[in-house]
Amino acid sequence: MFATATIAxxxxxxxxxxxxxxxxKIFDRILAVNMFGTKTVLLxxxxxxxxxxxxxxxxxxxxALINFVGVIAALKFIERLEFYDEREER
Amino acid sequence: xxxxxxxxxxxxxxxxxFLGLTGAFGLLRFPDxxxxxxxxxxxxxxxxxxxxxxxxxxxxxxxxxxKLFIILILLWLTGPAASHALVRAAHTAGLKPITExxx
Amino acid sequence: MDSFFNEVISxxxxxxxxxxxxxxxxxxxxxxxxxxxxxxxIVGLNIFQTxxxxxxxxxxxxxxxxxxxxxxxxxxYSNPLPHVLILTAIVVGVATTALGLSLIMRIKHAYNTVExxxxxxxxxxxxxxx
Amino acid sequence: MELLVNISLLxxxxxxxxAVVRLKSLFAIVMLFGIYxxxxxxxxxxxxxxxxxxxxxxxxxGISTVLMLATLVTTGRWEKKSSRSSFLPLLIxxxxxxxxxxxxxxxxxxxxxxxxxHHHVADRYIEQSPEEIGIPNMVTSVLASYRGFxxxxxxxxxxxxLIGVLSLLQVRTPPSVAETPLRNENxxxxxxxxxxxxxxxxxxxxxxxxxxxxxxxGDFGPGGGFQAGVIFAVAFILYTLTYGLDDALALTPVSVLxxxxxxxxxxxxxxxxxxxxxxxxxLDYNVLSSNPVSGQHIGIIVIELGVGITxxxxxxxxxxxxxxxxxxxxxxxx
Numbered sequence: 001m002f003a004t005a006t007i008a009x010x011x012x013x014x015x016x017x018x019x020x021x022x023x024x025k026i027f028d029r030i031l032a033v034n035m036f037g038t039k040t041v042l043l044x045x046x047x048x049x050x051x052x053x054x055x056x057x058x059x060x061x062x063x064a065l066i067n068f069v070g071v072i073a074a075l076k077f078i079e080r081l082e083f084y085d086e087r088e089e090r
Numbered sequence: 091x092x093x094x095x096x097x098x099x100x101x102x103x104x105x106x107x108f109l110g111l112t113g114a115f116g117l118l119r120f121p122d123x124x125x126x127x128x129x130x131x132x133x134x135x136x137x138x139x140x141x142x143x144x145x146x147x148x149x150x151x152x153x154x155x156x157k158l159f160i161i162l163i164l165l166w167l168t169g170p171a172a173s174h175a176l177v178r179a180a181h182t183a184g185l186k187p188i189t190e191x192x193x
Numbered sequence: 194m195d196s197f198f199n200e201v202i203s204x205x206x207x208x209x210x211x212x213x214x215x216x217x218x219x220x221x222x223x224x225x226x227x228x229x230x231x232x233x234x235i236v237g238l239n240i241f242q243t244x245x246x247x248x249x250x251x252x253x254x255x256x257x258x259x260x261x262x263x264x265x266x267x268x269x270y271s272n273p274l275p276h277v278l279i280l281t282a283i284v285v286g287v288a289t290t291a292l293g294l295s296l297i298m299r300i301k302h303a304y305n306t307v308e309x310x311x312x313x314x315x316x317x318x319x320x321x322x323x
Numbered sequence: 324m325e326l327l328v329n330i331s332l333l334x335x336x337x338x339x340x341x342a343v344v345r346l347k348s349l350f351a352i353v354m355l356f357g358i359y360x361x362x363x364x365x366x367x368x369x370x371x372x373x374x375x376x377x378x379x380x381x382x383x384x385g386i387s388t389v390l391m392l393a394t395l396v397t398t399g400r401w402e403k404k405s406s407r408s409s410f411l412p413l414l415i416x417x418x419x420x421x422x423x424x425x426x427x428x429x430x431x432x433x434x435x436x437x438x439x440x441h442h443h444v445a446d447r448y449i450e451q452s453p454e455e456i457g458i459p460n461m462v463t464s465v466l467a468s469y470r471g472f473x474x475x476x477x478x479x480x481x482x483x484x485l486i487g488v489l490s491l492l493q494v495r496t497p498p499s500v501a502e503t504p505l506r507n508e509n510x511x512x513x514x515x516x517x518x519x520x521x522x523x524x525x526x527x528x529x530x531x532x533x534x535x536x537x538x539x540x541g542d543f544g545p546g547g548g549f550q551a552g553v554i555f556a557v558a559f560i561l562y563t564l565t566y567g568l569d570d571a572l573a574l575t576p577v578s579v580l581x582x583x584x585x586x587x588x589x590x591x592x593x594x595x596x597x598x599x600x601x602x603x604x605x606l607d608y609n610v611l612s613s614n615p616v617s618g619q620h621i622g623i624i625v626i627e628l629g630v631g632i633t634x635x636x637x638x639x640x641x642x643x644x645x646x647x648x649x650x651x652x653x654x655x656x657x
Contacts, residue, residue: 208427218423223344250366255436271372284477291386292491298492
């Protein structure tokens, strides 16, 4: 059962990664990064159960935190850049 | 007893997988940024909860469950806040949603 | 012939992650020497560095081992030595990255660009003026 | 199953790297670098290196990404089209890569317990460190006790990097007390992200509590001074991002941070000197108490504290220096 969940999470991460590559706007990428981070947290939790040693959830707590700070930082700096242009991000 | 908890956690994990995949496909297939936020953030919240509950039923009552619920609370606090900030930043930056007349 | 192929396959299974790591390392290297933007170079350097970390950690992994924290059910533990080396290397890595990035900020202040060839052109001009 | 996880993570890493090479938008590249760090941290977990995963996520996806983003604000977000041909770099990279792959053919197979890397000192660490040092986390005992010299060197490197950053970039002096009421008035008028400010305020105490837990639980689980220092720094980075640099500087003045950064190194080195005065070698914790094992306990807790203080204050201070450049007038803007 944990194996199925792990595979599903890996698929979801791949899909989020595709969105992060394709953009087109910078906000799409940040959204994809955010979702990717959330799924990484879940993957850590599920992987702990899969290997039978689920005591490393401290890492999951920390990943959730770092992911949030990363997204906030990106938004804060984008706001400052005043460089939002209609150019497609490639 | 074991069968019942296994079944419950199966149901939760299955629901979580379904919601996660829905969100990911929405993120990939929807036409513009605002609809993508909608797909990703709403499914994310419930998907996380389903996964955590499914795992919590497997671990029983111990420190691991407590940590799982800390993760859940943290993700519930940060996820919506991040989505809110993201949409607001996009709106301030002048990103227009696709409307009926825009095409 | 069959035994040769078997050997190749088992050899590849035993080394595939070294090869992926080498690919990552070389991509980082390519970014460092191939692009002219200094910030991108720093990103490339970080990618290179992180792939070296992965190489070390994969050398330390033992099949069937578990994390090197005492555990009643453990059969064997993975090798803790590479973990220690890399843990400190990561923190030193961020310190050097911070130093590099602050140098880039000063370069931007002095030359008003962070493209390597433009900086070179400007400093050549300055040399001729003297 | 573990093989599958490992392979798919490596596959995603390769995809990310290819995207980084091809993209021209530096902002997107830095975001992808954040993903790259998270993924490699996930690989470290899959390869049993939980402590390393902790540090890599903290440093790569957290601090490095934030510092790079701050740099981009001052340097611009687009990479110019390079006039250089990409043929020569590609050639050099391919030749080097081919040579390295050729080198791996002689390497022992991945994961085999009989590999030479797993013997000599590693056996001793695994078998004897729980009795000799008395703490379950072997990584911490090797880091803080067996290889204490090395770690002291690393802490000094981190401290030196702070000196370098501060000599290149100045941290802004916060506005004087006389201006403060006006500033607060301004902030009330245009509060940028009230939701984020509330969330950050709720999270701050828990992050700091978590940092303390990681600091002092490092003997028993993944964690230790380096990781806890970074988590402390993350708490203050979150505060700075949501409330502005001036408030953060009022909370943790730079002079205090500088003193703390030096103080952490002093605590570490001082432990070594104390152990010398008590008749042992430099950084020999056995003499710190009548019982060698409890001496090791005391020594490790003290030096991990020194590491944590130094790392936290160095990273916070460097971040303030970057923010001074990146967001120069945030005090007025709110």
